[in-house]
Amino acid sequence: MKESVIIPMITRAQVCRELRRLRPSKAAGPDEVSPRLLKVCVLELGDLLQRIVILSLEQGRVLRLWKTSCIIPVLKKPRPGELNDYKPIALTSHIIKTMEWVLLHCMMPSPPFP
Numbered sequence: 001m002k003e004s005v006i007i008p009m010i011t012r013a014q015v016c017r018e019l020r021r022l023r024p025s026k027a028a029g030p031d032e033v034s035p036r037l038l039k040v041c042v043l044e045l046g047d048l049l050q051r052i053v054i055l056s057l058e059q060g061r062v063l064r065l066w067k068t069s070c071i072i073p074v075l076k077k078p079r080p081g082e083l084n085d086y087k088p089i090a091l092t093s094h095i096i097k098t099m100e101w102v103l104l105h106c107m108m109p110s111p112p113f114p
Contacts, residue, residue: 007057007058010102011050012050014105015046015053016043018098018102019045020039022094024040028091028094029070029091029094030070030091031065031093031095033093033094033095034094035094038094049099052095053102053103056099057103062096065093066095066096066099068093069091070090071090072089073089074088
């Protein structure tokens with residue numbers, strides 16, 4: 001018998017709100033989708049990404065590429081002499097980050113209004 005899973009109510013407005021919060025100057029992840037593109041095309045992508053989030057939750061699956069990160073070494077010092085002079089930066093997909101924020105806001109209770 002298959003377990004029933006409760007899928008949170010995810011709206012286009014929630015997805016669009018998170019897309020608008022993206023910082024366009026950030027680097028694209030391994031899927032090569034820039035946050036600038038996502039932010040500019042928010043109205044066109046809202047419905048599509050909402051459906052993708054819901055399908056992903058219903059099927060319990062996420063694209064492998066969205067779970068992948070690219071590790072980029074960034075200099076901490078002007079003249080590197082050893083490996084510790086670099087800090088690792090993980091680039092991940094902005095689409096999956098958006099999906100995670102939408103889900104986080106669905107699961108967190110709303111703050112009380114004063």
